[in-house]
Amino acid sequence: MNATVQSKHGFTIGQIVRTTQEWPPHIPLHNKVTVEKFDDWYITGTIHDYKGKYTATGLFLPGELEAIPARKLSPQAEQVLTMLQETGRITGVQAANVLKVRSLPRRILDLKEAGYRIVKVMKTDHTGQRYAEYSLSQP
Structure with missing residues (x-):
């Protein structure tokens, strides 16, 4: 235990x-x-x-x-959290296309303010475009 x-x-x-x-x-x-x-x-x-x-x-x-007083998460923040827990990561394109979340950085901030540890890693795609990938951090 x-x-x-x-x-x-x-x-x-x-x-x-x-x-x-x-x-x-x-x-x-x-x-x-x-x-x-x-x-x-x-x-x-x-x-x-x-x-x-x-x-x-x-x-x-x-x-x-x-x-820090607990805050209820918005429905979009809950969707982002669920995707992070199920897939281990999320990007802006995934959030926009799959979840219809247009402001992923704001939802990530909501999760951080609720006490979740989230890591941001900057990556580059095959065309040279940079993007942020977020994942839950282990305590």
Whole structure:
């Protein structure tokens, strides 16, 4: 049996939470943090800025982090998630042709905001056109 270990403050490894204060001072409030490890006093996590360009490891007190409230996914985001789970990947062309989803990056952002870890890989097709391929990341 594989049980999820939870800290005494309610956090689990791999959980995406957000900051409740600016940390460090140049990082804005409500940045997302992936919980990497914890003990009774501190939580170590990877900080991600809202664009995903800045990452750093930080040490937090439990009061400096909070769970992100769950949001209901839109029907299109649910379709994208289902395709990711069933096929392992999705591209803009697949989303547009199969699911009739015209704004895949927005649906991917919806999934990320709901706590899913999604990886984007830029690829090139046989004509030299670049495109993004998204897949679910393992925690």
